[in-house]
Amino acid sequence: MTIPTSSIDQVIPGEGAMAQPDTAPAAKAKRQRLRFVANGKAATGLIMLAIYCVLAIIGPWIAPYDPDARSNDLLAPPSAAHWFGTTHLGQDVLSQILVGTRGVMLVGLTAGLVATVLSVLIGVTAGFLGGAFDEALSALSNVFLVIPALPLIIIVASSFTTAGDVVVALTIGFTSWAWGARVLRAQTLSLRRRDYVEASRATGESTWRIILFEILPNLTAIIASGFVGTVIFAVMSEITLAFIGISSISSWNWGTILFWAQSQQALAQGAWWWFVPAGLAIALLGTALSLINFGIDEFVSPRLRSSGKSKVKTASGQTVRMRVGFTPVLASRPVRATQVARSYPAAPVSNGKVNGAHVAPRKEEVK
Amino acid sequence: MKYLLQRIAFYLFTAWAALTLNFVIPRMIPGDPVKSMISRFQGQMDPDAIESLYVLFGIDKQAGIWDQYVDYWGQLFRGDLGLSFTSFPSPVSEVIGTSVWWTVLLVGITTALSFAIGTGLGVLAGWRRGSWIDGLLPATTFLSSVPYFWLGLVAIALLAGPGSFFPSSGGYEPGLVPAFDQYFIPSAIQHSLLPAFTILISSVSGWILSMRNMMVTVAAEDYITVAHAKGLPERRVALSYAARNALLPNVSGFALSLGFIVGGTLLVEIVFSYPGLGYLLFRAVGAKDYPLMQGIFLVITISVLLANLLADVVYMLLDPRTRKEG
């Protein structure tokens, strides 16, 4: 549904240009974590995500109505009584959205967690152990990668008589770990060849100790980014399943709202309030997660970061953006045109080699 | 060539895995829904059709699992995917056959177009960082977070409706007969505009972003500095050196995310009641038409695999390192 846009996903480390995550000592790592939070994109995303989490917890309590309760205000547009309007049965759309948040977040996070655990297990094991293990596990994840996920999820979920939240979360989790596994495998491969890992292997440290203490800490950013990416995918899939009526429609989630809106011809009746809020809620959640991922991306590969000040005033009086290929010459550069035309004595030559004293003109320099 | 053969072997393996998955899933869960369906149509089905559904869904528990598996494959090779319940008594293969071209054309063309446009804009955004395209990025992030189908709903609400140029549903004017003539083709195109636009809008930003990031990464490579040092024209450095290399990971990314994209585009069909596989799948799900669902899954998987193979061939043409050493 969403294309994985993270550059971490796109660039497989070890196969192409890839900024390696910093392997920094603890103090520096702390400073970097702070820098991650200070990153505008990541901070915005985290704040938005926090709001969603709070709503997931308190949503059912602050909902003004019972989302199932019918009223006489059938298909009413937004008003003071019903901020987001009502459905064809007079149910309050705002309450449905608020109550639905919990299910969406729970399923998204659970599926993301399942997929992340699987991708770490499979990707890191494959990358670290290598050999036949690697071949088999890579083939497995590549198979899962090319099989279209959503139809597979639909097939699996619809095989259950009633697909509750747990079934949906597990189905999504078990089918969407392959991206993460692939990226993690490649990164583990390149980490494995690093000196300090080779060194611990040479000193006979156990495989699991090396994986836990040497490899995993350096994969944090990639694992986090994979988790966030999977949550995006899981939320989308879950809502899709509800929208096409596969998961049980007895519990509320944003997809269920859209399902009813679609099946009751909300569009034809001009009831835009019925489907717009749910869509915006999804889109904003997706945006929040994407922003977090951009933050992680820029954190991992500094090239993507737009460095603080990128415009400079050049000697020719223009303001230019820094770019590859034409290093700016700063405006403050002292230019002494008179020297250009000055002629210089040729250096004396002996034995074909230059022996002449070369005394270049230079600035006064007494400090 | 060796590379291509490897890829083909991999896709054959994947196809085998998908088909086997298709065999296993109904056997892991109670086959009751199919059984009840069959018994509902008991009188109207000829014994052969019942037999083939038994084989497909493993209701015939008498036979050993291995015999079932062999029978299953035998049936697939005959192109027998069972009977559809919703369009009873049409065979699944026939029902899918009429829908698949709608999807292939709509999704194929728009996905390729979206990739081309997104990559182009990504090249610009990555080469001239901080230009107006960078300003578009937040908006495109938002758009790529919107589910395709919801964007479709909004598009219908805003642009379609009575009196509008854009029809809100269907693949062609009701009443027309599908044919390659001057009545049908324009109508089909007119009906596909809004779904195509929806897919384009929601998928293009992903390509912009990934191409932009690849351009930024590639711009720091040594050969780009060399190209600048050679005093080549800016266009040549940007296109023939930077973009040409940045394209490679984007093409393999394209192949890998096809599976994701197809899922999203199927939903657009549902919203627009577009007569393709997605809409068919939607109806099959609603009617619990298991044979049809399974058949659609197989067809989609095979199509995605073929598209992947195509992307691999393109990649091979683009990257001399994968070609056989000459």
Place this chain on the structure above:
Amino acid sequence: MTGQPVLEIRNLDVDYGLGDQAVHAVREVNLTLHRGEVLGLAGESGSGKSTLAYGLTRLLPPPGVISGGEVIYHPPGGEPYDVLGLSDRELRAFRWAETAIVFQGAMNSLNPVHKISTQLTDVIKAHQPNLSAAARTARAREMLRLVGISPDRMESYPHQLSGGMRQRVMIGMALALEPQVVIMDEPTTALDVVMQRQILGQLIELRERLGFSVIFITHDLSLLVEFSDRIAIMYGGRIVEEAPAETLYRDPMHPYSQGLLGSFPALRGPRRELAGIPGSPPDLRAMPTGCSFHPRCPKAFEPCPARLPILGQPDAPTGGGRTVACWLHPARVPVG
């Protein structure tokens, strides 16, 4: 032919970053390259050699900026001009036609998706648009032959060539437009010793034939002593000593040069003790006051931590034709 300056670097300052965060990677460098000479540039890793070389033609990637100085180019039989003052279009025309660069790590200098022929001819096309395609190809083949590669490798892709061949292709490419100056940044570090000498020997031969000047950058002082006419030593972004190759080899004045020379075994003559330099290169963000070498200098004395020594002609009997920045050899000629 030698003796006339072809490239003069004056007071060149290069920073990475802007304002307070700027790292001064090259400071007030003055250096003159004469026509037909090979000028060696040596120094530890991180001393700013590459930064200086790429800064000359504004090839540093962001956040690099040139914060001061001039680079005066003397075209043969023309008026000298400041390369840093050229417009982008002029600079593009200047690059490769007048100064070509063989980059550090020439392994990645070739575009992996284009054939060697394409990469050799596109630069000719960009600078000599009137030349016919056939003439361009002929020229490209000639360049390959010149660096000892069979012209039927023209249709190869970079990954089909060995490291040494790629290096030669880059050198051939650098000479394609017969530039006046060729900057070679550690062109041979990835190669084995035999191959290194072979390629450099070839280059020197070509120089005698074609008459270009070379700025030759390397860690390997033994190569420099063998192949260059003059050597400049860099430390912490500054030139600390500059002298004819023989002089520098026999009688290095700056303790840092002495240390550098001590870190490799003598080529010929009496064996010297392998000393090396204790300590590590300075952190550009926190440069020591005074002479930046003083914390590592075995001969540091009272003025070293306090005041910056000036690069000038030393007041010593052997001081002719060389400059050094060290309080042990205070400048005889006050320069400025």
